[in-house]
Amino acid sequence: MTFEPERLGQSKADLAETLRDLRKRAGLSGDRLxxxxxxxxxxxxxxxxxxxxxxxxxxxxxxxxxxxxxxLITEVTALAxxxxxAWQDARALRRKGLEKKQAELADLERTSTEFRFxxxxxxxxxxxxxxxAKASLDHIPGDHSKAIAKKMARQAVLxxxxxxxxxxxxxxxxxxxVLPAPAMAVQIDRLTSLSHLLNVRLGVLPLAGYMPGCPxxxxxxxxxRIATVEASNGALVFRDARDVSAYLEEFATYERQALFGxxxxxxxxxxxxxxxx
Numbered sequence: 008m009t010f011e012p013e014r015l016g017q018s019k020a021d022l023a024e025t026l027r028d029l030r031k032r033a034g035l036s037g038d039r040l041x042x043x044x045x046x047x048x049x050x051x052x053x054x055x056x057x058x059x060x061x062x063x064x065x066x067x068x069x070x071x072x073x074x075x076x077x078x079l080i081t082e083v084t085a086l087a088x089x090x091x092x093a094w095q096d097a098r099a100l101r102r103k104g105l106e107k108k109q110a111e112l113a114d115l116e117r118t119s120t121e122f123r124f125x126x127x128x129x130x131x132x133x134x135x136x137x138x139x140a141k142a143s144l145d146h147i148p149g150d151h152s153k154a155i156a157k158k159m160a161r162q163a164v165l166x167x168x169x170x171x172x173x174x175x176x177x178x179x180x181x182x183x184x185v186l187p188a189p190a191m192a193v194q195i196d197r198l199t200s201l202s203h204l205l206n207v208r209l210g211v212l213p214l215a216g217y218m219p220g221c222p223x224x225x226x227x228x229x230x231x232r233i234a235t236v237e238a239s240n241g242a243l244v245f246r247d248a249r250d251v252s253a254y255l256e257e258f259a260t261y262e263r264q265a266l267f268g269x270x271x272x273x274x275x276x277x278x279x280x281x282x283x284x
Contacts, residue, residue, distance in 0.1 A: 010255065011204070014094075018086055018089040018090045019057055019060055019090045019168060020057050020244070021086060021090075022057075022060075022066075022086050022087055022090045023054060023055055023057035023221065024060070024084055025086065026032065026054060026055055026061075026066070026069060026083070026132075029069075029070075029073050029075065029079075029083075030051075030055070030069075030073065033073045033244065034128065035073070037052055037055070038052045038277065039282055040072055043072035044065075044068045044069055044072045045068075046065070046068070048174075051069075052068075060091060060246075061087065061090075061091050062087075062091065062246075062247060062248060063084055063087050063088060063091070063248070063249060063257060064246050064248070066083060066087040067080070067085055070083060070084075077171070078257065081196060081212075082085070087247075088247055088249075088250070091246045091247035091250070092243060092244065092245055092246070092247070092250070093243070093244040093246075094241060094242075094243060094244075095108075095241050095242045095243075095244065096240070096241045096248045097239075097240050097241045097242075098240075100241075104153070104154070105144070105151055105153075105154035106153040106156075106157050108153040108154070109132075109154055109157035109158055109161065109190075109219070110157065112132075112161060112282060113157070113160075113161050113164075115163045115229055115233070116161060116170075117164075118232060119169075119170070119201060119229040119230050119232075119233075120170050120171065121170070121229075121230050121231075122134060122170065122171070122172045122173070122227065122228070122229060123173050123227065123228040123255070123258050124172070124173070124174045124175065124227050125175050125222065125223075125225060125226050125227070125258055125261060126174065126175065126176045126177065126180040126225055127177055127179070127180060127222050127223075127224060127225045128177070128179055128180055128183060128225065129164040129183055129185070129225070130180060130181065130198070130223075131174070132158040132161065132162075132174075132197060133161060133162055133164070133165060133174075134174065134192055134197065134201060135158065135197075136190070136194045136197050137155065137159060138186055138190050138193070138194070139153050139185065139190070139194045140158050141155055141158065143185060154185050156270070165201065165204060165206075165207060166204070166208070167206075168205065168206050170206060171206050171207075171208075172206060172207045172208065173207075173208040173209075173210065173258075174207070174208070174209045174210065175210045175211075175212060175261050175262060175265050176209070176210070176211055176212065177212045177214075178211065178212065178213050178214045178274075178278075181195060181198065181275065182195075182278055184282075186263065188282040188283070189282070189283065190226075191279075191282045192279040192280075192282040192283045195275050195278050195279040195282065196275075197281055198275050199272050199276060199279070201273045202268075202271060202272055202275075208267055209267070209271060210262060210265030210266060210267045211265060211266045211267075211271040211274050211275065212264060212265050212266075212272075213266065213274060214262060216264075217264070219260055219263075219264070220257065220260055220261070222257075222261065224236050224237055224238065225237040226258075227253055228251060228254050228255055228258060231248075231251055231252070231255065232246065232254075233245070233246055233251065234250060234251045234252070234254040243277065248283055270277050
């Protein structure tokens with residue numbers, strides 16, 4: 008099944024209709040199917056009406072209960088994977104107002120406890136100085152003062168010790184000069200300062216040395232339930248456990264290569280000094 012971002016919304020309705028039709032063709036009531044799947048009848052009803060998006064595990068349980076043939080299982084699970092993926096178009100987000108995106112992120116941060124950020128090319132908003140946050144939006148026309156204010160307000164979550172954060176920054180992300188050199192030095196100083204927080208692990212991936220894999224995108228994993236992957240024209244949001252697990256595994260690969268603690272701070276101090284020169 009081909010991935011088409013514009014089909015993501017419709018795929019949820021398609022999945023609900025497909026599962027409902029398969030049950031009816033099998034001659035089963037919703038209650039009988041629920042018993043076969045060890046699910047509640049209300050959950051089956053919500054899945055078939057599109058009120059609940061089933062996970063791939065849910066879909067596989069339903070298809071096994073319906074004794075679906077292998078080819079049909081392949082097709083429907085592919086549809087389920089797309090139904091568990093959302094596309095956030097950057098142009099649409101800008102039309103709604105970038106401050107609304109900041110509100111969505113704040114809500115994700117409020118409802119999550121463990122955060123993993125892989126930063127490939129730039130510093131994320133939670134670690135930004137106000138100058139860096141403004142510069143990161145300068146290429147987008149319009150007044151972004153509200154979005155910047157909300158981005159700065161979100162940083163309070165870093166001081167909530169019931170939550171834990173791991174940030175992995177490539178050398179490129181830390182040193183990409185979106186600001187004049189003195190301001191970049193201040194931004195790197197902020198990274199060093201935040202690395203001392205007890206609930207924050209800040210790792211640096213220097214260009215020197217061996218690095219397995221080939222990272223393609225910045226991504227964030229919230230607990231083990233949601234992974235967001237950034238592209239230049241939008242972001243993908245994955246909710247299926249298998250997709251989230253894939254990003255957790257990728258994160259762990261880079262985490263094993265990163266420098267933390269005093270080693271990371273030594274590099275950051277060196278880079279800040281180079282900007283000051």
